Amino acid sequence: MIKDFNYYMSLNWTYLLEWDDVDNCYIATVAELKGCIADGETCEEALKNIKDALASYIDASLEYNDSIPEPLKPVDFKGKIPYRTTPEKHYKIAKKAKQRGTSINKLLDEAVSNYLESN
Numbered sequence: 001m002i003k004d005f006n007y008y009m010s011l012n013w014t015y016l017l018e019w020d021d022v023d024n025c026y027i028a029t030v031a032e033l034k035g036c037i038a039d040g041e042t043c044e045e046a047l048k049n050i051k052d053a054l055a056s057y058i059d060a061s062l063e064y065n066d067s068i069p070e071p072l073k074p075v076d077f078k079g080k081i082p083y084r085t086t087p088e089k090h091y092k093i094a095k096k097a098k099q100r101g102t103s104i105n106k107l108l109d110e111a112v113s114n115y116l117e118s119n
Contacts (some may be wrong), residue, residue: 003068008058012071017043019061030054032069085109 001007014031026043028050030036038053040046061068076116085093 005055005058005062008062008068008070010056013054014071017037017046028053031056032071033057 013033016029016031018027019025019026020039023039025039025067026046028038028040028046030050030053033054034056036050036053038046038049038051058068060066093104093107097104100107102110
């Protein structure tokens with residue numbers, strides 16, 4: 001696969017949009033690309049501007065042969081996460097799972113799901 005401008009522009013980039021009280025505008029960034037930032041008076045304008053900034057970032061990176069970090073892809077993840085903790089926490093997790101009549105994996109999965117839904 002040729003990783004050219006069109007390839008990079010077609011990737012599923014993570015756009016973050018925040019209001020800036022200091023400058024009274026929306027700040028848009030591409031999470032995967034440090035320094036790729038734009039602003040706008042409206043959400044729509046900031047998103048349009050960040051897409052233009054992304055194109056410039058990719059164009060310049062390709063011109064100077066700089067590496068371009070790619071967004072994460074769901075197919076790259078198998079659902080296994082090695083997790084290390086203290087013996088005390090492990091004991092508390094096991095105890096809580098036993099109280100609920102579930103496995104440690106299911107308890108942790110539920111806790112992670114709850115955390116992700118609340119944020």
